Amino acid sequence: MMAARAVEPVNGPFAHAPRGEVRPDAPLAGLTSWRVGGPADWLFRPVDRADLVSALADHARHAPAMPVTFLGLGSNVLIRDGGIEGLVVHLSGVLNERERLEGNRVRLGAGLACAQAARFCARQGLVGGEFLAGIPGTLGGALRMNAGAWGGEIWPLVESVSTVDADGQEHQREPGEYRIGYRSVEGPEEWFTGCVLQLEPGDPATGTARIKELLRERSRTQPLGLPSCGSVFRNPPGDHAARLIEAAGLKGLRHGGAEISPKHANFITHDGAAQAADIEWLLHHAQSEVERRFGVCLEPEVRLLGRPRPMDETIEGRQ
Template sequence: MLTHLANLRVRGRLERHVPLAPMTSWRVGGPADWLFEPEDADDLAHLLASIPESVPRMVLGLGSNVLIRDGGVEGLVIHLTGTINQRLRLDSERVELGAGLACPQAARFCANEGLTGAEFLAGIPGTLGGALAMNAGAWGGEIWPLVEWAESIDGRGLRHVRTPAEYRIGYRSVRGCEGEFFLRVVLRLQPGDPSTAKARIQELLRERAEKQPLGLPSCGSVFRNPEGGHAAALIEQAGLKGLHRGGAEVSLKHANFITHDGSATAADIEWLMQEVQARVEARFNIRLVPEVRVIGRREGHP
């Protein structure tokens, strides 16, 4: 089904059997059947228009919110990190940012431009496209309240300008316009003092470093906070800090993180996720919902 990809003429990188583990923050998982790193949005639109909509495809940014299974990913993986990452000041309150731009870079750009309200993005270890797809947030801030409009692209390579009203936006959830993914976004912010905004970013990053195990591979927070509570507190109260399988472990520093020592497999991490869910549910009758997306084939399963 995908052999014709080898004959497509694109300007970006299009390769078969590319390892994905180095492209994820957990550093585990198998290869992509095909990987595409577009030169720009036009290159991406051309490829999508040239392949059947039946071809499985997923978008990968910094890989901080996904667990790639050990058997790899079927079909086409579109990798946006390092491309579609423009930064443009539009006027006194608005910026246009590419979906492949890392959230911390976006936060620093806005601060340097003297625009405030996006400092919390410095604590989100993913791209803006991923943040938009899940309504990512940190320290009480979420991205969608800042959005004036976003441009998306569908499976046929057609682009759409969407407003927030076209989506159903909730806590770590964005629904509507399925089958599309984001290319760029315009954020509306508040004018302010650049030095104050930059100092706030540094303060938030210091707080993050104190509370989170940043020195080991992880995906950030594994589970959403349940209504009226905190996933980390439930996991800790269930006695699950330090629970391990293979080289993977429920972090002793932050219970909603699963880290590993470099020897873990994706299967080890997925087992821990399921075990944490089961034990917390048995103890508190609360089913934790993962923030992380588990994608791909298990080892040995085509």
């Protein structure tokens, strides 16, 4: 990791340089699974939980008007070509602790990849979390949106969560403090830093075999070899977004370097030459066509972050 950069106390996000890396005008495309998007005004990679907490407290005192965005593996976000205003906190590779607790419980950090969490639980002889292997993000992102796959969702497993607020204050919270729905979580305006999951006892070999089976099915049905964010839209009640998009004749539709995947219509992929605006155009076009033909308004599962370039302002206005 690079040495901490001396931050200008007037213009930077911090009055005192944290221990982690701080960079201005930092490229973000390489930190997302779509591999597109503009830079962050400021990027901060904490070295550990204490560094994160103290840096947020410093930021709250020094630059409270500067917005803060948390980024994990970047698998469920589309960062627009104009980049992200303010401070981006990158947690991938940080807060990745995993610990077996008494009973059938585990404590996991929010920066841990969901696939790593699934494998850890299986090796501990705990089952019920195998579906996490199919979620291409971190536990923090999964907690934020109640991510799920193959019929499983994360919040039914949650015993408690740890969070940090914009002032750098840490909290322990119960599931009852949140309103949990399908790909939806509403609650305190804080960022998740970890969780305790309650699972069931099982055979490690069986759990590991189940994970391998699910990953084979994912590879068979999804375009994993191309940049994407995973599923773009939530499934509407009683239907599937992919079916509706395909029925609207949009499977394989291209715009710029981006394409609605011929393999799975709820994926937008690209050939390496796309811009975020190309992907966003396809997203809005799919919404418009499905609503026009079937009267169904598809809700994005992906989060759109940041500023469009001036030429893309018409796209922003269509949201």
